[in-house]
Amino acid sequence: MTSATDQPRPGSFGRDVQGRIYRKGVFGRRPAVPTNPAELERRGLAAMSREARGYVATGAGMGSTMAANRAAFDRWRLVPRLARDVSARDTSVELFGRRHPSPFLAAPIGVLELAHPAGDLAVARAARAAGVPMIISSQASYAMESIAAQLGDTERWFQLYWSSEDAVVESFVRRAERIGCGAIVVTLDTMVLSWRTLDLDNAFLPFALGMGIAQYTSDPAFRALVSERVASGASGERTTARPTPAAVRSLVRLAREHPGGFRENLTSRVPRASVETFLDVFSRTTLTWSDLAWLRERTRLPILVKGLQHPDDARAALEHGVDGIIVSNHGGRQLDGALGSLDALPGVVEATAGRVPVLFDSGLRCAADAFKALALGAAAVCIGRPYMYGLALAGEEGAREVFDGFRAEFDITMAVAGVTGVDDIGPDSLTADGILAGWS
Known part of the structure; x- marks a missing residue:
């Protein structure tokens, strides 16, 4: 854990985290987890069992949607603006009336015990220490009440898989309210589990x-x-066969x-x-937009829908009173051959026309990825697999270092790109083809 004296100063988060790592290096101490995203993934997966590795690494079918997520990021390039005063930077964002120190949230990931026995509890402590809101999963390895206890005053939302049993859905929502959740996130893209080849091969x-x-x-x-x-x-x-x-x-x-x-x-x-x-009872395949009215009658919390890719679905969500949208393809785990999540983002942002916040999920591996998503209209971004890799390597400390690393790198990326606030990040920070208008 980082001591109070190690806490970065306001306005210099990236520099202070970076400097702390280098100072510890003088005494032979290295980060608990790699800062390079590819190495983090490689070592994180290697630390898991074969079954766990398959569950975390697999995508739907041939994995082409996972590849599309990364390809979408690669098509956009950042265009830095120079000779600007970037000495004071503000990485904070506001969501539903609460301001957070960075645009990052911990995405809901199920079965975190596959990475570490402490699972969600360790991630909650890491999120609390790093100031990152946590979206608690319906498929958590610990009860939401126990997770909330570890979060303290840190913002938490609850991700809802809509059960075929209304009583379970209603009970989940009531419990989420009691533990102080700030929003309900309804995941719409997992009415059935996809054809996940590594899980199937491992049975x-x-x-x-x-x-x-x-x-x-x-x-x-x-x-x-x-x-x-x-x-x-x-x-x-019951069976009489020999086990x-x-x-x-x-x-x-x-x-x-x-x-x-x-x-x-x-x-x-x-x-x-x-x-x-x-x-x-896990899922309800009959779920339609009109069912959101039933949920609205049972909670005053903001309701977000997660998994949207099509602008018309965003419009339908708005018509049915949602308070936010998370553009996501479930990290490539649900529909093989789908478009990259970043490719879907601009259309959804345009369809919402600023009426509700649009968050981003799927394929995020570094701060430059987050910068691109924000430039294309996202209000905030969700970190997924990377913090699970950190958890697998070093438990709470590993997850904390991943969260801090994203925040620090993002702060530094803003400085190098020539912006001082998240609101300054826009389409003019990007180019899709490597050529800017007016260049010869």
């Missing part, structure tokens, strides 16, 4: 082992469904993941019934 779905379903097993509405399932005798098939070693390992893992005592869980039907119930 690995973490939820089937009770991983990443802590929001559900801690929820009274969901537990009532489980109790009904157990009482009806529909808690899973395989893999089946025994799965049973042990499930007993460890489920709340309660390990020995009790080994002989109880509840853990398996919880998994089966989750698999049954």
